[in-house]
Amino acid sequence: xxxxxxxxxxxxxxxxxxxxxxxxxxxxxxxxxxxxxxxxxxxxxxxxxxxxxxxxxxxxxxxxxxxxxxxxxxxxxxxxxxxxxxxxxxxxxxxxxxxxxxxxxxxxxxxxxxxxxxxxxxxxxxxxxxxxxxxxxxxxxxxxxxxxxxxxxxxxxxxxxxxxxxxxxxxxxxxxxxxxxxxxxxxxxxxxxxxxxxxxxxxxxxxxxxxxx
Numbered sequence: 521x522x523x524x525x526x527x528x529x530x531x532x533x534x535x536x537x538x539x540x541x542x543x544x545x546x547x548x549x550x551x552x553x554x555x556x557x558x559x560x561x562x563x564x565x566x567x568x569x570x571x572x573x574x575x576x577x578x579x580x581x582x583x584x585x586x587x588x589x590x591x592x593x594x595x596x597x598x599x600x601x602x603x604x605x606x607x608x609x610x611x612x613x614x615x616x617x618x619x620x621x622x623x624x625x626x627x628x629x630x631x632x633x634x635x636x637x638x639x640x641x642x643x644x645x646x647x648x649x650x651x652x653x654x655x656x657x658x659x660x661x662x663x664x665x666x667x668x669x670x671x672x673x674x675x676x677x678x679x680x681x682x683x684x685x686x687x688x689x690x691x692x693x694x695x696x697x698x699x700x701x702x703x704x705x706x707x708x709x710x711x712x713x714x715x716x717x718x719x720x721x722x723x724x725x726x727x728x729x730x731x732x733x
Contacts, residue, residue, distance in 0.1 A: 620724065664690070667689070689727070
């Protein structure tokens with residue numbers, strides 16, 4: 521016997537559930553509270569308890585969402601991927617190489633505008649034992665975005681990476697850009713925008729298909 525459809529069961533499945541929306545709001549509140557505190561004081565001086573107090577959540581809630589103070593970097597990277605997606609979607613008739621250049625510019629802008637506390641947090645996260653070489657597990661959304669660019673570039677014969685999976689190529693691209701940023705953290709690069717731009721051009725020498733081929 522079919523059950524009558526209730527208001528709760530008539531949910532638009534394209535929209536997150538109420539529970540998921542509450543989770544997103546809580547996660548965002550924790551992140552925003554942390555960013556406020558990081559703007560006020562050095563990263564090492566800000567405690568998890570202070571972040572919880574500012575966000576009005578318990579310690580258990582904080583660790584359920586992030587696991588560690590340095591893991592707030594994951595939210596930064598997720599928002600960075602969203603910014604890159606919006607910047608790329610805001611362009612028209614751009615080929616895959618140009619979209620990779622836009623991606624690099626967005627990454628450079630985000631980190632150039634970041635606070636010293638954000639950079640200290642990134643360095644701490646990069647040195648955590650569970651962080652993979654190159655930090656690939658820190659950038660899942662960026663890797664997904666770049667994989668889509670690579671896949672589309674292959675389809676349109678703008679790139680020549682058909683023998684490698686788009687996910688693998690994307691991981692190489694994002695890891696290379698992230699490595700460039702981490703080098704900049706250490707003060708070994710003078711201009712982040714120029715460094716990321718040159719890194720993309722170096723990668724494109726191997727990826728970009730010559731016109732007419």
